[in-house]
C-alpha cells in the first residue's frame with residue numbers, strides 16, 4: 393500500500409455548527425478539490441468527517457453520549473433510541489453529501505458508517521473493521537468514514553467521534569500524515585477568538601497525548617497552514633513526527649552500517665590486491681637484478697640503488713592507489729545509499 397494519509401474534514405469546516413443541518417457548500421468543495429489532488433498524487437487516502445451541525449444537535453438533545461442508564465424507564469429508553477436513530481440519520485445525510493461531492497469530481501469514494509461495525513465496551517473501542525478499510529484501499533477506493541453513534545456493550549450507546557477514528561487509524565496503519573481541516577487557520581495558543589491568540593508553528597505532544605507549546609518529549613507536531621478557501625476552510629497538516637523521527641534515525645543508522653560494511657569489504661580487497669602486487673613487483677625485480685648481476689650486466693652497487701627504487705615504488709604506488717581507492721569507494725557508496 394502507498395503511504396497513507398488520513399484526513400479529518402472537521403464539521404466546523406464544512407457546516408455551520410450553530411444552524412441545524414446547514415452545509416457550507418463552497419467550503420466542502422474546496423476541501424474536496426484539495427483531497428482530490430492528494431488522491432491523484434497516488435497516496436492512499438482515508439477521509440473521516442465530523443458531524444458538525446448534522447448530528448451534534450440531536451446527539452446533544454438526546455444525550456446519546458451518556459448511554460442508556462439502567463434506571464431509565466421503558467419510555468425514556470425508547471425515546472433515547474429514537475434520538476440514536478435521528479442522530480444517525482443526520483450524520484448519514486452529511487456522509488451522503490460528502491461522498492457525492494467526491495464522486496462529482498471523479499474520486500471513487502465509499503461511505504463507511506461506523507455504526508454497523510465499530511463496537512465499544514465502557515466507551516473503549518473493542519472491535520472495528522481494519523481489514524475492510526485495507527481492502528478498500530487496496531482497490532484504490534477512498535473510504536469516507538464519519539463520527540457516528542455506536543452500540544456500546546456495557547453502557548448501551550455512545551458517540552464515536554471522528555477524532556477517535558483518526559487516532560485509531562494512525563495507531564493501526566502505517567500513517568504518514570494526519571490532516572485536520574477546521575474553520576480556523578491552525579492551532580492557536582488559546583481559543584482563537586480570545587484576544588491576543590497567537591497562531592502556532594508547532595506544538596509538542598507528550599506520550600500521554602497532552603500538549604505543551606514549549607518543551608517537547610516524543611511527538612513533535614508540525615503545523616502547516618495552507619488556506620484553501622477564503623477564511624472558510626483551512627488545511628492544517630499535522631506531521632506525526634514520532635514516526636518521521638524513528639524513520640530518520642533508522643535510515644541514518646542503516647546508511648552508516650551499509651557505508652561501513654561496504655567500505656571495510658572493499659578496503660580489505662584492495663589491501664590484499666596491493667600486497668600481492670607489491671610482492672610480485674619486488675620478487676620480479678629482485679629476480680631480474682639477480683639475473684642481471686649473474687650475467688655481468690649490472691654491478692652490485694647499481695643493484696643496491698635499483699633495489700631501493702623498486703622497493704619504494706612497490707610500496708609507495710600501491711599506497712597512493714589505496715588511499716585514492718578508499719576515498720572513491722566511500723564517496724560512491726555514500727552517494728549510492730543516500
Ligand SMILES: Nc1ncnc2c1ncn2[C@@H]1O[C@H](COP(=O)(O)OP(=O)(O)OP(=O)(O)O)[C@@H](O)[C@H]1O
Pocket residue numbers: 401402403404405441442443444445554573574575576578579580581582583584585
Ligand atoms: N487552541 C485552539 N486552536 C485552534 N482552534 C481552537 C482552539 N481552541 C478552541 N478552538 C476552536 O476549535 C474549533 C474547531 O473544533 P470543533 O470541535 O468545533 O471542530 P471540528 O472538529 O471541525 O468539528 P466536528 O467535531 O463537528 O468535526 C474552532 O472553530 C476553534 O474556534
Ligand SMILES: C=C(C)CCOP(=O)(O)O
Pocket residue numbers: 403441442443444446447448451479483538539540541551552553554555
Ligand atoms: C455527533 C456525532 C454522531 C458524531 C460526532 O463526531 P465528531 O463531529 O467527529 O465529534
